[in-house]
Amino acid sequence: MKQKEVRFVFDMYDSINALDKADANLLKQARLNTASAYAPYSQFQVGAAALLANGEVVNGSNQENASTPVGLCAERVLLSAISSLFPDTAIQTMAISFNNLKGASDHPISPCGICRQTILEYQIRLKHPIRLILSGMEGAVYVVPDAALLLPMSFTGNDMK
Ligand code: THU
Numbered sequence: 407m408k409q410k411e412v413r414f415v416f417d418m419y420d421s422i423n424a425l426d427k428a429d430a431n432l433l434k435q436a437r438l439n440t441a442s443a444y445a446p447y448s449q450f451q452v453g454a455a456a457l458l459a460n461g462e463v464v465n466g467s468n469q470e471n472a473s474t475p476v477g478l479c480a481e482r483v484l485l486s487a488i489s490s491l492f493p494d495t496a497i498q499t500m501a502i503s504f505n506n507l508k509g510a511s512d513h514p515i516s517p518c519g520i521c522r523q524t525i526l527e528y529q530i531r532l533k534h535p536i537r538l539i540l541s542g543m544e545g546a547v548y549v550v551p552d553a554a555l556l557l558p559m560s561f562t563g564n565d566m567k
Contacts, residue, residue: 412558412559414550414555414556415551416548416549416550416551416555417548417549417551418546418547418548418549419546419547419548419549420545420546420547421544421545421546421547422434422541422547424547425539425547425549428457429499429501429539429549432455432456432457432463432499432501432539433455433501433503433539433541433547435453435455435463435465435501436453436454436455436501436502436503436539436541437453437503437505437541437543438453439453439454439455439465439466439467439480439503440452440453440467440503440504440505440543441453441467441505442465442467443467443468443469443480443505444467444468444469444470445468445470445507446470447470447472447474447477448470449506449507449508450468450504450505450506450507450508451467451468451504451505451506451507452467452468452479452480452481452502452503452504452515453465453466453467453480453502453503453504453505454466454467454480454481454483454484454500454501454502454503455484455500455501456484456485456488456497456498456499456500456501456536457497457498457499458488458492458495458496458497458498459495459496459497459498459534460492460495462491462492462495464484464487464488464491464492465484465487466480466481466482466483466484466485466487467480467483468480468483469483479517479518479520479521480502481500481502481517481521481524481525482520482521482524484500485497485524485525485528488528489528494532495532496532496533496534497528497529497532497534497536498534498536498537499536499537499538499539500525500536500537500538500539500553501538501539501540501541502515502516502517502538502539502540502541503540503541503542503543504542504543505542505543506542510542511542511543511544512542512543512544512545513542513545513546514540514541514542514545514546514547514548515540515542516538516540516548516550516556517538517553517556519557522553522556522557523557523560523561525553526553526554526557526560526562527562527563529552529553529554530562530563530564535551535552535553535554536552536553537549537550537551537552537553538550538553538556
């Protein structure tokens, strides 16, 4: 019998002020993008912004539906937009923020399970790790160097070859 331990390291900052300019700008954009969320049911507005290898910044936000499972998280809205606008362009960094209209927005959130799987698909397709910048409208910022770290023992297309 053998055992394997999975661990990962990420950076924690006290606030956006500790980030370099490029990361701070992307996080600011994600915070702004919470305003375009359509979240009448949860009142939980999520904004996302991605910096691509070609220098473009693409925006996304969560889009809900009266039929709850139909709703889409900001991350998947963003990834679909990127894939439509710039299909073969690597995604360097994604910033994700949220504005909770019913409570505090002062801590980082990280992508849900479905979004982790979706992000991984794009990393594999584009052969490039995606950095994540995670923060609310204020407070601490987490920077994860590779989104794949959030989904150990993942299922991918390679398993079906
Ligand atoms: N949501 C996101 O857009 N991204 C996340 O990382 C977590 C959750 C959305 C889905 C739903 O519209 C609302 O937040 C509450 O779950």
